[in-house]
Amino acid sequence: MADIKLDSGRIIGSNHRPYFAAEMNSSHNGNMETAKKMIDAAADCGCDAVKFQSWSAESLYSADYYKQNPIAKRMVEKFALNENMLEELADHCQRRNISFSSTPYSRSEVDFLVKVKADYIKVASMDLNNLPFLNYIGEKRIPIVLSTGMGTIEEIHQAVKVIEQTGNRKICILHCVSEYPVSIENANVNNIQMLRKEFPEYPIGYSDHTIGSEAAHAAIALGAVMLEKHFTLDNSKIGWDNQMACEPAAMKRIIEGCLGVYSSLGAFERILSSGELEQKEKMRRSIVANKELFKGHAITIADIDAKRPGEGIPPEAYEKIIGKRIKKEIGKDELIREDVLYD
Numbered sequence: 001m002a003d004i005k006l007d008s009g010r011i012i013g014s015n016h017r018p019y020f021a022a023e024m025n026s027s028h029n030g031n032m033e034t035a036k037k038m039i040d041a042a043a044d045c046g047c048d049a050v051k052f053q054s055w056s057a058e059s060l061y062s063a064d065y066y067k068q069n070p071i072a073k074r075m076v077e078k079f080a081l082n083e084n085m086l087e088e089l090a091d092h093c094q095r096r097n098i099s100f101s102s103t104p105y106s107r108s109e110v111d112f113l114v115k116v117k118a119d120y121i122k123v124a125s126m127d128l129n130n131l132p133f134l135n136y137i138g139e140k141r142i143p144i145v146l147s148t149g150m151g152t153i154e155e156i157h158q159a160v161k162v163i164e165q166t167g168n169r170k171i172c173i174l175h176c177v178s179e180y181p182v183s184i185e186n187a188n189v190n191n192i193q194m195l196r197k198e199f200p201e202y203p204i205g206y207s208d209h210t211i212g213s214e215a216a217h218a219a220i221a222l223g224a225v226m227l228e229k230h231f232t233l234d235n236s237k238i239g240w241d242n243q244m245a246c247e248p249a250a251m252k253r254i255i256e257g258c259l260g261v262y263s264s265l266g267a268f269e270r271i272l273s274s275g276e277l278e279q280k281e282k283m284r285r286s287i288v289a290n291k292e293l294f295k296g297h298a299i300t301i302a303d304i305d306a307k308r309p310g311e312g313i314p315p316e317a318y319e320k321i322i323g324k325r326i327k328k329e330i331g332k333d334e335l336i337r338e339d340v341l342y343d
Contacts, residue, residue, distance in 0.1 A: 002201045004170045006119045008099050012203050012225050013170050018262055019205070020255050021049040021101070021145075022231035026079040026240045035081070036092050038233055045252035049099035051228065052089065053124055054113065056080050060215055061108035079240065080206065082110050090116045101145075103320055107136055109340050114140050122228075123159075125149030125178050125207075131162050134279030145226070146171055147207050149178030153198065160199065172226055173199055175219075176207035181244035185214040190220040213254045220261045227258060230259065284310030286335050287318060293330045298323055 003013025012019045014047055021216055022042040022296070028035035035052075042050050066073040081089070086102060093100035097120035104110045105127075114122055120143040127133055128151040144163060148156050156173070175191040187210050187257060195204045205226025206219035216227055232245035246254065272280075285306035293303060306315040312335040313321065324341045 002169075002203070003055060004143055004172055004203060006099065008119045010074045010099065010119070012205070014223065014225055016225065018220055018224070018256070018258055019049070019226040019229040020047045021051050021226065022047045022251065023207075023228050023245075024050055024052050025242075025245065026053065026077075026232055027230070027232035027242045027245055028081075029239060030079045030081065032085055032088065035085075035089055036232065038096065038231065039089065039092055039096055041233060041248040042231055042251070043096040043098040045248050046255040047098060047231075047251070049101055049119055050093060050231075052086060052100075052102040053105075053106045053107040054081070054086060054102045056082070056109075059104075059109060086112070087116050088320065090118070096225070100305060104137075110137055110140060114142055118142070120172075123147060125151065125176055128159050129155055129314045130221075131158070134159055134162045135166060136137050138163040141166075141170075143170040143172070144168065145174060145205070145228075147174045147176045148195075149176035149207070153194075156195075157198070160202070169201075172203045172205055174205045174207045174226065174228065176222050177209060179240040180209055180241045181211050184210050184212070184214060187218075189222060190213055192219055192224050196223055209244065213250075213257055216254050217257050217261050220258045221265070226256075229254065244250070281306060281310050285315055286310055286312030287315055287321065288312075288333050288335055289330045290332065292332050293326055295328050296325055298325050299336070305333075307333065311335075 003011050005011050010019065024038055028038055039050050060076055063070065090100040101118045101120050101122055102113055103122040103124050104113055110121065121137055122145045123137065125147040128148060146159060160171060174194055175195055177186055177188060192204055192206060200301050201224045204223065206224040207228045208216050216229065219227060230241060230245035231251060232247060235243055235245050235247055285308055287304050288307050289303060290305040291303065301322060304318060321336065321341060327340050327342060330336060330340065
């Protein structure tokens with residue numbers, strides 16, 4: 001699996017610490033003070049990045065939709081963050097040493113994210129089949145995190161191909177189920193392994209819409225190198241997807257758990273730790289006499305047993321001593337050592 005280097009210099013890949021992104025969505029309710037507090041909380045609980053949404057009323061829905069849903073436009077305008085606000089939040093991220101990113105919904109929003117040097121551009125699942133838009137983003141040569149909710153495997157391949165054709169191969173693909181929240185039974189985290197097989201040249205991550213930590217931990221165990229999870233200061237408040245978002249204390253526990261899982265994974269090769277090597281001599285067995293044996297006796301299979309410690313002849317070497325005569329008496333349960341055997 002290839003790694004991708006984000007504009008901050010951070011590397012996302014299989015041999016690197018998992019990358020954690022706090023999805024801010026609209027849990028800030030359009031309030032800058034709340035948004036900054038969310039950035040601070042995300043930085044404090046160990047997130048590598050915060051990801052905002054760059055939509056406006058004009059870029060999110062069509063005029064026809066607003067004609068039929070006039071209240072929706074007022075809601076979108078209330079929760080939206082304009083370019084000046086997003087730029088101020090990007091500056092705040094820099095001060096807190098946490099990466100800034102966002103999801104654009106228009107070409108001008110893409111241009112803005114390039115201008116403010118977002119660490120990466122997040123492509124929303126709804127734009128997986130928006131091929132002209134993917135082409136436009138790809139041409140910017142900025143790292144792309146591609147969410148795959150609602151997409152068939154054919155659509156995912158098509159989206160990746162469009163980006164690749166721009167010469168941009170800085171792509172991280174996220175498994176995602178676009179339900180808010182998604183039940184643990186429908187998380188389908190095994191898709192991470194499937195995507196790793198389908199796209200071996202790209203890192204695979206997980207956009208987690210479940211409530212709780214189980215799916216996140218399973219994702220890391222299955223090889224996810226990036227975890228994105230909805231974030232809020234208070235999920236008891238009413239708001240778009242706010243009830244399924246993760247509060248800071250819970251996010252910190254999830255990150256700590258994921259890092260523990262990652263640390264436990266180790267390597268694909270079989271390696272004995274120094275601790276195991278020490279235990280080996282104590283816990284492995286050696287060949288012993290299971291009865292008193294007299295000088296000159298020829299050892300048979302019926303004469304031997306194997307007991308701790310493993311400092312004598314190992315039991316797998318038993319055939320080498322069968323038939324050999326002993327030079328002196330050996331008591332019951334005593335180790336049979338090579339120096340008491342005739343050649």
